[in-house]
Amino acid sequence: MGATGATGPTGATGATGATGPTGATGATGPLITANNGRFFNATTFTVASGASVPLLVNGTLNGTAISHTPGSTDIILAPNQTYYASFQITSSSTLGNVGFELDLNGSVIGGSSTNSTTIAPAPTTTSLSASAVFNTGSGSNILTLNNSIGVTQTANGAIVNVIKLE
Numbered sequence: 829m830g831a832t833g834a835t836g837p838t839g840a841t842g843a844t845g846a847t848g849p850t851g852a853t854g855a856t857g858p859l860i861t862a863n864n865g866r867f868f869n870a871t872t873f874t875v876a877s878g879a880s881v882p883l884l885v886n887g888t889l890n891g892t893a894i895s896h897t898p899g900s901t902d903i904i905l906a907p908n909q910t911y912y913a914s915f916q917i918t919s920s921s922t923l924g925n926v927g928f929e930l931d932l933n934g935s936v937i938g939g940s941s942t943n944s945t946t947i948a949p950a951p952t953t954t955s956l957s958a959s960a961v962f963n964t965g966s967g968s969n970i971l972t973l974n975n976s977i978g979v980t981q982t983a984n985g986a987i988v989n990v991i992k993l994e
Contacts, residue, residue, distance in 0.1 A: 863891030863992035880972040905969040914959035927977040
């Protein structure tokens with residue numbers, strides 16, 4: 829066996845090669861708020877005990893998982909989805925107590941019921957709001973804003989916001 833000789837000096841770096849072809853564009857990720865709606869009634873109106881609030885205007889309505897016919901009380905939601913909904917309403921009653929809730933298919937959505945009783949001379953106007961995250965069922969799903977107390981109320985504006993969560 830012969831002796832190993834010393835390594836010679838490193839040579840100069842060669843020229844950079846040509847750029848390769850651009851890869852395929854990846855899929856676009858989901859827009860987590862692509863389905864949303866804002867519905868309102870800017871008038872003064874009366875809501876009987878247990879009745880739903882008519883929403884006259886679709887201020888915003890995007891996507892296919894939420895639908896509403898202007899003037900209707902019903903907001904239609906896609907099956908088997910998760911939604912965030914909120915409402916704000918200004919109301920008064922001759923007895924001084926007011927209350928509203930979000931209902932899904934005729935049942936109150938937990939955490940969305942709010943009410944107020946005033947000690948001031950009735951009627952006193954009160955602003956109420958609430959929100960909730962909830963899941964829809966497999967069939968038809970109808971979201972409504974309802975008078976949740978046993979008296980007729982006079983409302984002066986109502987807004988309902990709905991966002992389908994991804």
